[in-house]
Amino acid sequence: MNRFTDIKGKKILYVATKNSDYLRLTQEIRLLREQGNEVDVIASPSKSYPKRLLHVWRRLLTVSMKKYDMSFVSFAPQLVLPLFGHKLRKKPLAIDFFISMYDTLCFDRKKFRPNSLPGKLLKRIDRKTLAKSDLAVCDTRAHRDYFCKEFGFPQEKTDVLYLEADSSIYYPREMPPHEDFTVLYFGSILPLQGVDVILRAIGILRDEKGLRFVIVGPLGENVSRTGENITEYIEWLPQAKLAEKIAGADLCLAGHFNGSIAKAKRTIPGKAYIYRAMGKPMILGDGPANHELYTEGGGIYFCPMSDPEALAALILRIKNGENVQ
Numbered sequence: 611m612n613r614f615t616d617i618k619g620k621k622i623l624y625v626a627t628k629n630s631d632y633l634r635l636t637q638e639i640r641l642l643r644e645q646g647n648e649v650d651v652i653a654s655p656s657k658s659y660p661k662r663l664l665h666v667w668r669r670l671l672t673v674s675m676k677k678y679d680m681s682f683v684s685f686a687p688q689l690v691l692p693l694f695g696h697k698l699r700k701k702p703l704a705i706d707f708f709i710s711m712y713d714t715l716c717f718d719r720k721k722f723r724p725n726s727l728p729g730k731l732l733k734r735i736d737r738k739t740l741a742k743s744d745l746a747v748c749d750t751r752a753h754r755d756y757f758c759k760e761f762g763f764p765q766e767k768t769d770v771l772y773l774e775a776d777s778s779i780y781y782p783r784e785m786p787p788h789e790d791f792t793v794l795y796f797g798s799i800l801p802l803q804g805v806d807v808i809l810r811a812i813g814i815l816r817d818e819k820g821l822r823f824v825i826v827g828p829l830g831e832n833v834s835r836t837g838e839n840i841t842e843y844i845e846w847l848p849q850a851k852l853a854e855k856i857a858g859a860d861l862c863l864a865g866h867f868n869g870s871i872a873k874a875k876r877t878i879p880g881k882a883y884i885y886r887a888m889g890k891p892m893i894l895g896d897g898p899a900n901h902e903l904y905t906e907g908g909g910i911y912f913c914p915m916s917d918p919e920a921l922a923a924l925i926l927r928i929k930n931g932e933n934v935q
Contacts, residue, residue, distance in 0.1 A: 611680075611702055611745050613769045618645045620679040623698075625670065626653045627663050628685035633880075634708060635684055637774055638747075642682070650678075663689060675700045682706075688739045695742045704745040706771075707757060712736045718802050718873045737761040747771050752876035752899040772903060773880055775887035779849050782889040786858045789820070791929045794859035796826035796852060796881060802874040804867025804895070805829070810918035811925065812841055821929060824855060856885065861928055862892040869895070869915030878903060893924060 611617060622642060626635050630653035642649050652673070654665040670690070675681070680702040683690050687705040691698065712732040715721045722728040740746055740763040747769050748754040758765045797803045805827070812823050823841040847855060856862060864882040866874035875897035882900070885892040891909035894900040904910050911934060914920045927934045 611704065612766060614641070614704075614745070614747055614771050615645065615769075617642060617647060617680070617682075617704065619647065621648045621677065622650070623673065623675065623678045623681040624649050624651045624653075624684065625666060625681065625690055625698075626651075626684035626686075627659070627666050627689050628653070629657065629662060630655045632685065633776055634706070634773060636776075638682070638684055638706065638771070641771075666690065667693065670694045670697065673697075680704065684708075687743070688735050691739050691742050692735065699742060702744045703742060704747065705739065705743040707740060707743075707746045707748055710736050710757060710760075713756075713760075713873055718800075718871055720801075733761075737763075743767070745769065749773060750876060750878055750899040751902055752897075756872075756876055772878070773883050775883040776849070777887060779853050780856070780884045780887040782887075783853075783857045785860075786854075788858060790822035791820055791861070792822045792824060792859045793861045793863065793925055794824045794826070794856060795863040795865075796847075796855075797865075797879075799827045799829055802866050802868050802871040802877070803879070804865055804869075804874065804915065807867040807916060807918045807921060808863060808865075811922040814918060814922040815926065816840060818926065818929075821925075824859065826852060826855060853888070856888055856890060859890060861925065862890045863921075864892045864894045864900075866895045866897065867913070867915050867921065869897075869917075874915065875899060891928070893921070893928075 624639060628635055639649055639651060652666055652669045654662040656662045675697060678701055681698040682704045684706040685708055688711050715732055716724045716729045740761050745767055751770050754768045754770055757763060795808055799805050815821060821840055825841060826844045826847055828845055862885045864879050864885055866879055868874045876899050878899045882894060893911045893913050894904060895915045896912040897915060906912055911924060913924050924934060
């Protein structure tokens with residue numbers, strides 16, 4: 611079992627602490643079943659993470675591995691294997707190492723210093739989680755290389771499975787009629803996304819005629835909003851409504867644009883898959899992970915990270931129909 615695609619004809623216990631309709635989970639379950647596997651799922655639709663976690667733990671207390679050929683622990687195996695690794699490892703074990711707790715909490719969100727006691731504990735948990743697996747699935751080659759180097763995990767026991775958009779929601783459609791050149795961004799406003807770079811670019815372009823920005827996401831009171839005269843801010847939209855907003859955009863911002871957080875360079879933003887599924891032109895941050903799947907041209911544009919001036923200039927050139935390749 612050296613690759614995700616090697617998992618065929620198995621009876622699999624699939625475990626995840628993320629909500630059961632999360633795109634990464636539905637993607638993996640569908641692909642596993644398409645490969646001829648029988649998949650039993652332990653997950654919860656609850657919006658509460660503690661409730662989902664308790665649901666998974668309770669189910670794992672009573673499940674028997676005798677009827678399964680292997681287990682696959684998806685989102686956050688770090689919260690499952692310390693308690694149930696002894697049971698799940700009775701058969702071959704695959705994990706989706708989608709995030710590193712150490713990297714996320716120490717470098718991305720900066721909750722702990724890497725050399726602090728919590729930081730060292732998080733790194734140990736990540737290392738132990740990987741060590742228990744027979745196969746670790748990652749979302750990009752850049753992430754895989756980092757995890758193998760940082761946690762001493764052999765690369766031959768890893769595989770890369772890129773995300774995909776939900777094609778039942780996000781698909782090409784006719785653009786509604788509108789006057790201004792519309793630029794859209796949506797996101798959860800995490801630091802690595804570099805929303806501050808976008809807002810500063812909007813500020814630079816505040817006097818540009820015929821240009822309109824749409825920002826979908828919980829900016830909150832602590833984020834400085836600029837260019838209010840040309841920008842529409844929306845706190846949240848359900849996916850179907852979000853797809854309609856994207857359909858009405860002339861250009862979409864994918865990112866990530868924060869060049870000071872290493873994780874931003876190792877991750878392909880989920881919104882990039884959505885924009886491409888809908889056939890929309892988009893601007894990506896010029897990081898290694900984005901280059902794994904995307905090449906400049908055909909509506910794909912790259913912009914230096916942490917550079918609002920460059921982003922503003924690129925948006926303006928695209929709006930004016932200039933050759934930017």
